[in-house]
Amino acid sequence: MTLMIFFVMLIMESATEKLCPLRASIDVLEGEYFFLCYLESRQEHFQEEAYTINWYKESAGKQQLIKETHRIVSQMNFLEFWPAELSDSGIYSVIHSNGKQNVTIQKWTLNVLERNKSSCFNENHLTTEIKSAGIGHSLKCSDLSVYENDSITWYKDCKNYEHETERELNFRALTVQNSGIYTCKIVISHEGTIYHSTNTIKLVIEEDAPEAFSLEIVGHHEEIETKIGKEEILNCTGFLGYYMREDASLYWLINQTFPEQCTDIPENEPSICEEELKKLQLGNKFYITRLLRIKKVRDEDMHHNFTCMLQADESTRMKIVKLKKGKTQDLPVHIFTTGMVLALLFPFVAVAVVFVFVMFRVDLVLFYRSICRRDETAGDGKEYDAFVSYLKDCVSPVEEEREFALKILPMILEENFGYKLCIFERDVFAGGAFVDDIHSFIDKSRRLIIILSQNYVSDRAIYELESGLHKALVERKTKIILIEYMPISDYNFLPESLSLLPSKRVVKWKKDKSLPVNSRFWKNLRYLMPAKPIKIKTRGHYNNLGLGSEAAQPRTEGCDFNAII
Template sequence: MVMMPWMIFLLFTTAEMRNKYITERYEINIFPPFQSTTVFVHDGEHARLRCQLCNESSPIDMNDLQTHGFTISWFKGNSKSGVVELLDNGTRIAAQWPLLGFWPASVKDTGRYFCSVFNGTHNISGPNVSLYVIPISEGCYSKETEYTRNGCIGSSTRLVCPHMEEFKDNAKDLKWYKNCQEEVATGLSLEFHSLGKENAGHYTCVLSIEHNGRQYNVTRTLELTLTEPYIEPKLIYPHQEHIEVTLGERRVINCTALAGHKSKQDVRLTWEFQQRKITSCKPEASVCKDPRRETIRNDGVYVERPLVFPKVKEEHLNQHFNCVLHTSVNKMIGSIFLQEKGKSAVPPSVGLLFSAIVVLFILACVCAYFKVQIALCFRDLTGRDETCGDNKEYDAYVLLLKNDDTLLNTHEEQEFAFKLLPAILEEKFGYRLCIFERDVVPGVASAESIIFYINKCRRLIIILSKEYVDDHFSSTYELMTGLHQVLVERKIKPILIQLKPINNTKSLPESLQLLLKSKGTVKWGEGKHSYFWKKLRYLMPAKSRQVHTGNQ
């Protein structure tokens, strides 16, 4: 017996009233009306609708209901006539638990569908599912079936083919096309690691399914629209500007700000003077602002606000005019400072102070560079003598580090230590040197003599040679005695003379290495009048008695 339309409508109404009943395992409620969904499909394509019930807002496994003896029926409601039609299980529209399939869908299938499950006692209805079938158009997509997705240039995004949950088992067969032409990918989603302007457009995902020997398509289209990345508004000009002007001239100074990629009404630019806003230009104004201007460039929208001086006056000079950029979250200030052309705005006292600092700095540099020459001139002019009353007999003890085999000490080193050095320091500048080989009486105990004579000297001159670094020496005790006086008792000041370059100093005694690092050396320079002798005199004690036989 065929069920009459009014009986089906009555069954539907009764089913809605019975949603509160409890079945053997479930307390079942239909979804609220506002949770109904809409499925879009092209005319001639395959569509699927799913029956969904919920238990306290949680989806119920429909297969579990089927095992407990429930059956399912599908209905289509006609909004114009109010008639509800029962859908028989046919070839083109086929119900297969819990789905309703259209092979294919046509424009006349557009409407509201719902399902009802029945276990012999109760009918429980599911929510409405609206099917909207779009007529075939010339393109591969229709505006009515578009899904939109927004992205930002430079960011990453992932496009997922929408409402394809019913076809997830066939996801590997899904193909993506851009603007209906280029096939760009396969699979359920499309990845973009860094979006560019060229990525904007329509993306269509197409899934082809075989049914009863025929191929049916399922198509979805997304429109990807891109926006420029957000740029924090910032003040471009001015920052802290000093501008030279001429009295009486007309002058226009632009305050410029980068507003972003689009003009924003919350970006305000204005001029202030003495914490009060400068007004718009009027004929009687001595200073005013012109209307805001906007310029579109590749990197965004620039906003300008001109400050106008119809005639620059005395009252405008040496004053700060501030350009203020207001945004929704920030405030930036730049200023201009007008000064008359050719006149400095710096007070005279500040200029004098700066000049004095520069002069002192130059003098300090000159003194540091010529300190040796200056010190020697000061000694000669003042007759300064630091040797009086110290009870010392000699000005310096000369120590040539030598090997047991005296042949290892070159003729040049012996000539320097025993002839040239005494000739210059003693005969030319009046110093008195103690040279062990020359001044100690033969036969006197060596150790006692060394201590005795070093204690009678004001300086200890140590002449370094390359041979000392490479071999063993007879002057070790003499050296250690002198270093003890220098480093421990601090009774004598050292002077280190380097005759030849020494590449490796690690074999020297640690105390001598420490002395080299802290005091440095006087390097031998050829000639009696070289800087070497001036530096050596600078390190020697100051003496008023000098013997001059020529220029220094």
């Protein structure tokens, strides 16, 4: 009898393993059936004489016991939602207790997404798979239910797809026509009510294979110079390819030991902790990144190996970071003595110097460049000082914005300050390969100037922005300058990765106040541009630069070129 129970439990555990993927963060649509589950080790079955299992949800930093209702049901290793609601979003955990101690078995972050009532799927609730034409492939309907007799229906672009009812949708040889958005819908009957769960996959078929890809960590092994007591933040970023791999993991090791997790309460954080995994998409490329925070560097940290591990598809990549003491030099006695005397006798001097530097930092830097004839552009192989990206509609709803980009900006920067700009409408003629042109001209430019507005939504403008962000955040080849032409209250129309840029690289246009050549706007812009020896013409204004109605028109047929694209 005991042997029979053992085999039954083995079979149940094997089935549970298939249904319980190790997923820390989960997205689910509101109104759909969903479940959380965890794996219970065999030792807990036989070694614990008596224990209880409780499910908790974290709210306002405190764990609250989940009480069963007709909608939320706890069954064996499962917590089921009939169905999930927006208010269910939060952090869940399952805890075993034997009366003496509590053990947290697993934690999840559940995100319940709002349903798109005009479509059968939500854009934020899909995965993307990019494949080459001519190869075989299968789309798999994830384990969305624990019940065996559920009916399954496949949809392509929200239309019933060839009456397919299997959990896998098989293609012998992919063609471009197979591209589309596929939705797998599982129908579940529970206590006389019909529920369903969906899984959506965006399948992209390319006639030419995507560029060769291998799982990799951005950067190489490195040594970082630091000093005792200083805070250090180690970054590790993994490139996953052209779709987000759910099985990918990225984590830090300290001499083959896992670090503790960072908390929301700084006072309770350990001296070295690991932050949460973050996902990043730049264009059609996907990345994951994780930070290791060292509050205060200790002497023993200089002897540790900080190893970042990237794992996916049974492949492993690693990057080792070591800390070393930087070279220090004792301060000469006479300088130390002089500094102490000044600090004691004239404390206001330090405050005044700081105030002057903060208030006139830009002016001081520009003056230093002018006096020293500093040139950052010599020998760097770049052709342009900046690539200008802006709204490119044929008929702009804001004509002043078009005039600013094609007339005022080049007139001041090129003719008054000697910079060389690349403006797509003006400098690139129709007939080229758009994608190649964009990459080529951004690569040839030292800066990428982005003129932001609510109208910055054209396909090409977004592509220029994503290309520039990739070069700034990942390749670190190009610095970005953001010009806020009009006040913007909501940045949701821009890529999320734009928030990673420092706020000091944003310059705001204030209409008439910014028009004079010696205004704060042009000084801030020149401060962000590369330093080069120039002859400044300070006598200039929008109204006396010869900007008539004819000058407001671009020099090439940029509008027609946009229409072709």
